[in-house]
Amino acid sequence: MNYQPLFSDRLAILATMHQKEKVIAPLLQQELGIKVTVPSDFNTDIFGTFTSEIKRPGTQIFTARLKAEKALELTGESLAIASEGSFAPHPLVPYIYSNREIVVLIDKINDIEIIGEELSTDTNFNHQVVENLDEAYIFAQKVGFPEHGLIVWFENLDKGCNEIIKGITKEVDFTTTINLFLQKSPNSRVNIQTDMRAMYNPTRMKNIEKATHNLLNKINSCCPQCHIPGFTRTENIPGLPCELCYMSTPLTLTAIYQCKKCGFRQEKRFPDGIKFANPSQCMYCNP
Ligand SMILES: [Zn+2]
Ligand SMILES: [Zn+2]
Known part of the structure; x- marks a missing residue:
């Protein structure tokens, strides 16, 4: 096994109360030699809930970072390690939902922060x-009940709250x-929604696993100059030539x-x- 020496045999605290350790812990143990523990009394709901009784304190990355720091x-x-998910219409295909999962690793000894992510349309x-x-x-x-959990509620106007x-x-x-x-x-109307908490949602759990794989890829990519993990793609420059007419396409030429x-x-x-880009991506060959 080829452990990343900066992390080998270290203890990592996973900030979760939704059993995310099931997918995150084995991967970090196998690939990096990290031992993962979950604090027994860590309440992540103070950082926001999907049923939005409690609003998230900031962006997805900000919130994950806050959990890890706590x-x-x-x-x-x-x-x-901390993870955070969000659900929104897909940025390119607005009529379907997408799930973006991020898994952040923060190392205070080496002053490193690395973020793995997964954007998937596989969500209920x-x-x-x-x-x-x-x-x-x-x-x-x-929506895949009963393997996937559900939330049921209605507005109780007398009490001014939801049951x-x-x-x-x-x-x-x-x-x-x-x-x-x-x-x-x-x-006589009742609201039903999918419970997106990881332990009630195997589809989401898979996306968290994929985000963890992405984190591992980034950790295994070290800087050629200082050799610290997390040497990652930050920008794509388009212009890959079309294989038919050789004009520039929107596909990435240089990263x-x-x-x-x-x-x-x-x-x-x-x-x-x-x-070369496939002509179907070319605005001259396939306008
Ligand atoms: Zn460097
Ligand atoms: Zn072309």
């Missing part, structure tokens, strides 16, 4: 208002909750790699391993 502060350790992120049990079942089947039940993974609980909430809801630690920059031609 874990280090609580434990007095020097190495921490969804929400629906239903008026009867049949509608509720159709939605539940569509909400999260983490539903059994059909009997689902049926009971829907029937009860349909009765209690003042307009810039940069070290966050010492600032060393390197240009790489044909970073994606291809020297």
